[in-house]
Amino acid sequence: AQKITQTQPGMFVQEKEAVTLDCTYDTSDQSYGLFWYKQPSSGEMIFLIYQGSYDEQNATEGRYSLNFQKARKSANLVISASQLGDSAMYFCAMREGETGGGADGLTFGKGTHLIIQP
């Protein structure tokens, strides 16, 4: 079963609009971390935002915020006032706690290709 599911392979959004990128996750751990990364066409992975499973407040970093709904196992990324430079692949990733049973790296979803139109 997929541990990280991103259901939107691609999205087109008008410049200056807000956009929500969906991410659902699956884990039996109580302690875990959720991350969003941006990958421009050049290939590097840029860390955007982090949400811990015990954090009561939704994380925010500038124009990025994370809509964390723990009971639904959902961690959607919201980009406010989108810009042309936001066009890229966006990946949701999870790191499980000590009892996760998996490897110690991040588990990634397949990504969403976001295109901002002028």
Add this chain to the structure above:
Amino acid sequence: DGGITQSPKYLFRKEGQNVTLSCEQNLNHDAMYWYRQDPGQGLRLIYYSQIVNDFQKGDIAEGYSVSREKKESFPLTVTSAQKNPTAFYLCASSWGRGINQPQHFGDGTRLSIL
């Protein structure tokens, strides 16, 4: 500037040949990782290392080998046993193994078969 340097940017491998991808970091991070990315896919973990002289297999370690002789360096060798090596390879590092530690990535190496 602190960061992660991967080299080369592009690499070509002949059949039956081993090739080594370089990853160097000057962030003083303890943990380092190698991921593979195939077209249209997310990243998959190959190997990781939490400390010098120690490393662990990830989800897709077969056909790959690593070493961690220095804190700053974590080279990846793609061996001839890896039958489908064409992919984009990304190296990452983080302060430690805490779940709140983001991983910081290099610019990647694109490997192709000749």
